[in-house]
Amino acid sequence: MDRFKQLQTFVDVASLGSLSAAARAEGVAPAMIGRRIDALEARLGVKLLVRSTRRISLTAEGGTLLEDAQRILRDLNDSESLVAQGSARPTGLLRITAPAGFGRRHVAPLLPGYAERYPDVSVTLDLSDRLADLIEERYDCAVRIGDLHDSDMVAIRLADNRRVVVAAPAYLARHGTPRTPADLASHHCLSFGSQANQSRGWLFRVNGQLTPYRVGGRLECSDGSVLHQWTLAGCGLAWRSMWEVQQDLASGRLKTVLDDYCAPPNGIYAMLPERKHTPARVRAFVDLLRHAYADPGYWGEPGSG
Numbered sequence: 139m140d141r142f143k144q145l146q147t148f149v150d151v152a153s154l155g156s157l158s159a160a161a162r163a164e165g166v167a168p169a170m171i172g173r174r175i176d177a178l179e180a181r182l183g184v185k186l187l188v189r190s191t192r193r194i195s196l197t198a199e200g201g202t203l204l205e206d207a208q209r210i211l212r213d214l215n216d217s218e219s220l221v222a223q224g225s226a227r228p229t230g231l232l233r234i235t236a237p238a239g240f241g242r243r244h245v246a247p248l249l250p251g252y253a254e255r256y257p258d259v260s261v262t263l264d265l266s267d268r269l270a271d272l273i274e275e276r277y278d279c280a281v282r283i284g285d286l287h288d289s290d291m292v293a294i295r296l297a298d299n300r301r302v303v304v305a306a307p308a309y310l311a312r313h314g315t316p317r318t319p320a321d322l323a324s325h326h327c328l329s330f331g332s333q334a335n336q337s338r339g340w341l342f343r344v345n346g347q348l349t350p351y352r353v354g355g356r357l358e359c360s361d362g363s364v365l366h367q368w369t370l371a372g373c374g375l376a377w378r379s380m381w382e383v384q385q386d387l388a389s390g391r392l393k394t395v396l397d398d399y400c401a402p403p404n405g406i407y408a409m410l411p412e413r414k415h416t417p418a419r420v421r422a423f424v425d426l427l428r429h430a431y432a433d434p435g436y437w438g439e440p441g442s443g
Contacts, residue, residue: 142214144178145207147171148186152204153290156194205295212292215416228419229258235272236281239362240406241265244381245281245427252426259419267360272411278420280409281427283379292410294424297431298403300380303340304392308372315395316375319344319351326374327353328365340377342399353377381406384437406431 150160151171161168179186186200196204236245242265249261264270264277272280272291280291283299303316309326316322319342329340339350355374359365362382369376369383370391386392408424410416430436 140177141181142211144174144181146211147174148178148200149204149207149211151175151187151194152196152200157189205293208292209294212294227258228256228417228422230260230417230419232259232261232279232419232423233264233277234261234279234281234423235264235266235270235275235277237267237283238265239382240283240379241281244431248426248430252423256419256422259422272409277411278417279423282407282409284404286405286407286409292412294408294410294428295405296408296424296427297406299406300400300403301341301377302380302383302394302400303375303377303396304369304383304387304394305375306370306372306391307393309374310393310395312372317396319349319396319399322351322353322375325353325355326357327355328357328359328368328374328376329353329355330358330360330362330365341401342396343401344399348401381437 147160147164150163151157154160154163157168157171157175161171164171175187182199182203184199185197186203188195188197234245241263246263246265249263253259253261269282270277270280272278281296286293313325316325319340322340327340339352341348341350343349353375357368357373359368362378365376366378366382368374369378370386375395383392387394408427410420410424
């Protein structure tokens with residue numbers, strides 16, 4: 139039990155940003171919170187938090203432990219809820235938000251099967267690239283891709299999201315193949331422009347460092363499906379997710395370039411507004427996504443993108 143208490147305290151401190159905030163949330167003295175963190179670090183033999191008078195930050199080891207600790211505690215809470223609820227069936231209204239392109243390809247096709255399996259659940263799916271406020275807008279779950287900024291949300295990693303630079307063979311025949319990220323300066327690049335998800339540029343691993351490259355071109359669009367169509371038409375290079383272009387790569391409609399410089403994958407996540415008392419309908423939906431995306435054959439199936 140002490141181990142679970144230490145993990146819960148660690149997650150609370152990391153989420154709330156201070157020992158005193160975690161102590162107030164639990165109703166104990168800050169010194170008690172500090173002793174639990176010290177005991178956890180001593181047991182693991184690593185430093186998890188860097189503490190100063192103003193703020194607390196995670197070490198690299200702390201960042202690794204945080205995701206695992208959230209998963210362990212969530213699974214424990216889920217198991218306890220299942221026991222407490224007995225054989226309660228999922229019921230009620232399930233409200234989901236997901237990015238438009240990904241949601242069309244990899245969320246919406248799974249929902250008819252979910253609805254058939256759980257006839258007492260009604261489903262509303264909102265497809266939008268806007269980041270919705272789950273609590274204010276009363277969503278049960280958000281599917282999100284990339285870097286996460288909702289520290290007060292529960293994040294469940296569903297799959298890796300790898301991004302590659304792609305082009306149509308016709309474009310490469312006309313303009314040549316870039317050999318290094320620096321060569322992108324002389325190519326037509328199709329991008330979201332100033333939108334937040336690519337405002338830093340396209341990311342590459344160069345000499346062991348994650349490096350952004352600002353790209354330029356005459357065509358920009360805020361709709362990923364339009365960029366995809368322009369890429370297929372040979373209008374330029376694009377930095378796209380594998381879930382979108384995998385079938386085009388398999389068929390030869392697109393080719394990857396700069397593979398030796400690919401950045402590490404980010405994640406595809408299910409975001410929940412809280413970790414306690416998650417309704418059965420939400421757990422069933424998240425389990426559906428986890429099982430589907432974990433299937434090695436899923437991402438290569440026709441129509442999966």
